[in-house]
Amino acid sequence: MGMLEGQYQNPVRVVGFNTSEKWSEDVSADVAHEVRRRCDLQLRDVPFYLEEFVERHESRFRDMQLPLPVRLA
Secondary structure (H helix, E strand, C coil): CCCCCCCCCCCCEEEEEEEEEEEEEECHHHHHHHHHHHHHHHCCCCCCCCCCHHHHHHHHHCCCCCCCCCCCC
């Protein structure tokens, strides 16, 4: 993956294109998740030049827990 090797630094977004089907899609969350996964497998931190990208986009993969109302008796 070129991002982990420093080929791309401070990315904003990653867009996937399928020209045969004529569509494009923001795949930033998928890429951020994969960057984190590969760093975890290699027992290393996310490189400093990708930290902001990963933090910004990986939240789509986190479980969201809604607060429950608390009733005081």
